[in-house]
Amino acid sequence: MSGKVLILGGTGDAARLAAILDLDPRFAVTTSLAGRTEAPKKLPGKVRIGGFGGIEGLIETLHRDKTDILVDATHPFAAQIRRHAMAAATEANVPLLRLERPAWVRQRGDRWHEVDNLAEAAKQAPKLGRRAFLTVGRKELAAFADIAGVHFLVRLVDPPSAPLPLADFEVLLERGPFDETEELQLLRARRVDLVIAKNSGGEATYGKIAAARALKIPVLLQRRPPLPPGYAPAATVETPEAAMAWLDKVAKE
Ligand SMILES: NC(=O)c1ccc[n+]([C@@H]2O[C@H](COP(=O)([O-])OP(=O)(O)OC[C@H]3O[C@@H](n4cnc5c(N)ncnc54)[C@H](OP(=O)(O)O)[C@@H]3O)[C@@H](O)[C@H]2O)c1
Structure with missing residues (x-):
């Protein structure tokens, strides 16, 4: 299968995943940015900037672009887009992969x-x-x-x-x-x-x-915000490499 992947980005991990995917001819990658920074770093693959217009807008984008896989690699504190991604992926019947780095853990000496x-x-x-x-x-x-x-x-x-x-x-x-x-x-x-x-x-x-x-x-x-009720992506991974491994498996199915 060739895969059209839409990455919801705005994080370093999203950029790393876009770079990995862009090197793989099986995938066509687009990264979506909210448009919060004036001059975002250049990203490999296609980039689109700005909100989708809520859940409905994201559903429309997934249909229009014939997206095969949605990757939510947004920041752990970006709670609204995470909720929208889950709802839109479910409605559009597109598998959702969540890429989220683990939270920091208190070390000895931390105040x-x-x-x-x-x-x-x-x-x-x-x-x-x-x-x-x-x-x-x-x-x-x-x-x-x-x-x-x-x-x-x-x-x-x-x-x-x-x-x-x-x-x-x-x-x-x-x-x-x-x-x-x-x-x-x-x-x-x-x-x-x-x-x-x-x-x-x-x-x-x-x-x-x-x-x-x-x-x-x-x-x-x-602390990180709680997960929205009913949040159940197809998989959750902690690193861009693990995301790539999951995408690789899906592409071979
Ligand atoms: N919150 C943080 O502390 C933080 C820190 C570093 C980076 N970021 C990044 O900055 C962006 C905005 O964060 P936020 O906390 O303002 O988000 P948010 O509150 O969860 O989302 C607010 C709205 O911004 C739009 N949006 C958010 N991320 C988007 C994306 N990747 N592509 C297209 N539209 C997006 C969506 O608009 P529509 O409803 O119109 O689609 C969303 O409903 C996120 O992409 C996140 O990864 C956030």
Whole structure:
């Protein structure tokens, strides 16, 4: 079978899978991006950008493009598109593969304060530090709008198009990956005493977690959102290589 694969992307793992698939003549790969970053890295295969227009729009895309397999390789915190992918794949009768890297696990020496949402993180922040490194993405900064007494060092990929909804902050424009040595330097140079992050998992952004451990700095870490009810993809894998192995098996059936 030749396979038309639609990857819902926006992660490093999605990009790696697109690169692997693009080298295999049995597959024609398209990656879909939400369009959140101004100049996304160039990806192998075809790329489409922007929302589908809800579940109905995604179903229409799957039918129109005669997609054989849908791979949801979106970020673990992108809860809406994950729900849409499951619903649309079921309705369109297209197998869904979920690619999701495992969450980080607490190590000896970690001073984690785990929270279910960023409102809870905002509430706890002033009790834990005065100079917080905030790496939760531009879209979710509003949760920290009313926090006084904390200076936020905010790392973003693109320059903000509107003033940030924070009382006291500075912006750092950088695109990952970030290793532990770089993060250690940054935390020391900016006298950071609290890290606020999502439990994204993977290597690319683990440096700040390791650096916080080394410096004995607390980390306010948002737990991953729960799976939507009835979530049952054909398979869930943790790496692009495992995704490729699954796709390879399906292609041979
Ligand atoms: N949330 C994070 O912390 C985070 C971190 C790093 C990267 N990302 C990436 O950024 C993107 C947006 O994240 P989010 O948390 O805003 O998502 P979300 O809340 O789950 O999705 C919101 C809407 O954005 C559109 N969308 C999301 N991912 C898309 C994709 N890959 N291709 C086309 N449309 C997509 C869909 O619009 P329609 O309903 O119109 O189809 C979706 O309903 C995701 O693709 C994710 O992989 C997210």
